[in-house]
Amino acid sequence: MTNDTISFNIFRFNPASDKEAYFQKYEIPFTRKDLTVLEGLVYIQQHRDDSLAFRSSCRAAVCGSCAMHINGKYRLACNTLISKLNTKTVTIRPLAHMAIQKDLFVDMKPFWEKYEQIKPYLMPGRPLPSEGEQIQSTDERSKLNGLIDCILCACCHSSCPITAMHEDYLGPMSFLNIDRFVSDSRDGARQERLAIVNSENGVWRCHSVFNCQEVCPKDLNPTGSITSLKKEIVKDKIRS
Template sequence: MQTKETVFFHIFRFHPDRDKKPYFQEYEIPFLRKDLTVLEGLFYIQHRLDDSLAFRSSCRAAICGSCAMHINGKYRLACNTPVLKLKTKKITIYPLSHMPIIKDLVVDMKSFWEKYEDMKPYLMPGKSFPAEGEQLQSPEERTKVDVLIDCVLCACCHSSCPITASHEKYLGPMAFLTADRFVSDTRDGAREERLAMVNDEHGVWRCHTVFNCQEVCPKDLDPSGSIAHLKMEIIKRKIQQKCF
């Protein structure tokens, strides 16, 4: 159903090779449907008003995480943020924080992906892997990782974290959630190695437990809980080493 109502998109613009400093540009677009999303609004602007606007998107189904951005005071996925949910006709959009800006709402995520790679995000079964057959896992064991495997690597948690803003080498909530996913998996045989990865000056102990990462996760995951779990497992490991 079409309507004559309009909505205003106030968008961060910056081209490092051309602009001396960032600025905001406002666009007025028709509020065509009640289920209009922020991402659809951005596509309307790009296709009909200003084809120079740059932003990332892919699946449009909140699965790939590529359309993450700062929308009206909170990091969100643009594809599953309805304009009506924001309860205002003015939509203010910034790019993700703590990463260099390539253009407009597109940031250079190289450091983010490097931290993900550092966590070795794959099963390392080690010596416990059977010579033949499958590495079996009970339903109860699988339940331990059910709440950890849905991360879409959108970087909302990374951008909302105040520590990643001031410490370049800090691994960040995404990396800790990834580490916890494998530490908690009974099929993985690299538990000691993974705990050692996050147990240094750039690891879990630098977290200030602000809970921003938990609040902004579009998949309702709990990076803060993963950090607390990793800390507990590190302490348990140290106690066991002293006792035996």
């Protein structure tokens, strides 16, 4: 490899035609220090191999669709600079704990089913004001800081060893988002939400490995949300 090229070592697998997975290497021009991993993948797809499959959309670290395992860590390909990896080879694998549909493209259905299970929408539980708007104070809104910025990229899901062992485990994404609604003054389904996580596949199965916190591209704290939910469950138990 010359100084103006970079090697990509990419996981390949097509269930329709391949008996087993393999890695395929590509060499691409590396003439810009701000070249991202996603731009490298797009270059490969357009100029080297148009059969390569991967997800991407916004290219601005907002949609979360380009999450993948890059050089030992789950990251967003769109905001991962190749120059910051300090390597001559970029090794890419798909998200874990989900079936591979093709190459870096995985079946996200189980992930979205868990998101649906937690009822990710406000449930006021009381009549809305006549004008249809519920006002929050500054202090009430501040409780949602660090909870509302999840982009559903599934990095936490894939890094969690418990989701690998228990397919029905709700996982860190679910707990962070339930904490978001439990902490919201406009929501009236606190007991219902806590009942969801106070279960066999809820917060008590977490082993506090902190992988989810480490890989979150938005620097959120799913482990902290799990701890908060445990505290709320215990408080209710004491009160009863």
